[in-house]
Amino acid sequence: MLEDLDKLMEDRDIDALIAKGNAFEIPDIFWLTGFRSPDSIIYFKQHDQDGVVAAAANTLERIKKQSFIEATYDLTETYTEMMKEGKRPSNEPKQIFGEIFDKLFDGDVVGVPNHLPSNALVALQEIGLDIKVVPNLLKNGRATKNADEIKAIRKAGEATVAAFKEIVQTIKDAEIGENSRLMSEGKPLTVRDIKLELEHALLDRRAELAEDSIVAVGQKGFDWHYLGNLDDVLKAGEPIIIDVFPRLKEDRYVADVTRTIVKGEVDDELQAMFDAVVDALHAVEDTLAAGAMIDEDVNMACYKTLEKHGFKSSRLDPEAKEGMTHGLGHGIGLEVHEYPFLYDRESAFESGNVVAIEPGVYIESVGGVRIENDYVVTDxxxxxxxxxxxxxxxL
Incomplete structure (x- = not known):
């Protein structure tokens, strides 16, 4: 969490941290500043001091209203002089960074994230600063969430669940037509219909549907990354995997929820897949806690439960082609995939981690069954x- 930033800097032996970009393209910028804008800004933090945002006056006015940052550095005069000389400020990072470090920096080593623009990195080197790339510092900081972040993710989850309920009702109300096709208002119910309804339902709740959301019908769900062809028709008796991870338009945090829906009769093979996945989910829920080992405790709780049900996993059997052939989950926050990653075999969960847990079973002749929920890890x-x-x- 943001409160850990000084400790993370200390662990990496850096005296200051600098980042540059806008919140829409670089989630770290939003995390560091709370400033939701397409405007590129410079963030500077001296160890054991509050972070500072450097920008022109018009941007700083909005930062004061929209961001939790209190310390700012006005670059208006510098930008004005540069433009009088026919220079574009974005093309002259050396002059801008030189001024910032001359006024604000007291130390030896400057840490930079791996998304710092290359021209900015070159400029810092030309100034003569001792630069240290710290690619995981901000990722590690974001791996644990404070109360405000957890509240935002919960809010994203509420929007996601509400939108899910609308499409569940649509599928429930559909009639079963010729060749088991689901019919709505006299027309086949398609992936396009479901995604469009999800998009509208989420927008009503100030959230946005990701372009790579998944609606996979029947056997096509065997490929767990299959997004769904818009013209695919939903059918009775077949599993319909719906995996959505919307982002709140203002708070910027995401949720990640998956359900596998069946309209009509559920045969024995499909029921066995559901039983295994539900049991695996419950086993993980019973194990997940601060201090639990990611792989030895939590991953294994899932995979060994599936094994008891007769399903393989690629973790226990790397040659498995069916069963659970993907990881158990991942951290979520400002991005749908962030730390902690559950393929880590050496680390334990920490209090404040927020993770999406998604056990699944996939049989080529049937398709797939996946259930996914989001959790905050506590002691x-x-x-x-x-x-x-x-x-x-x-249904």
Whole structure:
């Protein structure tokens, strides 16, 4: 969390940290400043001091209103002089950074994230600063969430669940037509219809649907990254995997929820897949807590449960082609995939981690079954953030 930034800097032996960009393209900028804007800004932090945002006056006015940053550095005069000389400020980072470090920096080593623009990195080197690339510093900081971040993710989860309920009702209300096709208002119900309804439902709740959201019908769900062809028709008796990870338009945080829906009869093979996935999810929920080892405790709780149900996993059997052939989950926050990553075999969960847990089973002749919920890790266990939606959706 942001409160850990000084400790993270100290661990990496850097005296200052600098970043540059805008919040829409670089989530770290939003995390560091709370400033939601397409305007590029410079963030500077001296160890054991508050972060400073450097920008022109018109941008600083908005920062004062929209950001939690209190310390600012006005570059208006510098920009004005540069433009009088026929220079574009964006093309002259050496002059800008030179002024910032001359006024604000007291130390030896400057840390830079790996997304710092290359011309900015060159400029810092030309100034003569001792530069140290710290690619994981901000990622590690974002791996644990404070109360405000958890509140935002919970809010994203509420929007996601509400939108999910709308499409569940649409599928439930559909009639079963010729060749088991689901029909809505006299027309086949398609992936396009579901994604469009999700998009509208989320916009009503000030959230946006990701372009790579998944609606995978029947056997096509065997490929767990298959997004769904817009013209694919939903059918009765087939699993429909819907995996959505919307972003709040203002708060910028995401949720990640997956359900596998079946309209009509569920055959024995499909029921066995559901039973295994639900049991695996519960096993993980019972194990997930601060101090639990990511792989030895939590991953294994899932994979060994699936094994008891007769399903393989690529973790226990690297040659497995069916069963659970992807990882158990990932951290979420300002991005849908961030630290902690659950393929880590050496680390333990920390209090404040927020993770999406998504056990699944995939059989080529059937398709797939996947259920995904979001949790905040605490010392006492795991608290589910995406509530109010049944894990089993047989309609």
């Amino acid at each position: 006492q266990g795991a608290e589910r953030l995406t509530t109010g939606l049944d894990d089993l959706l047989f």
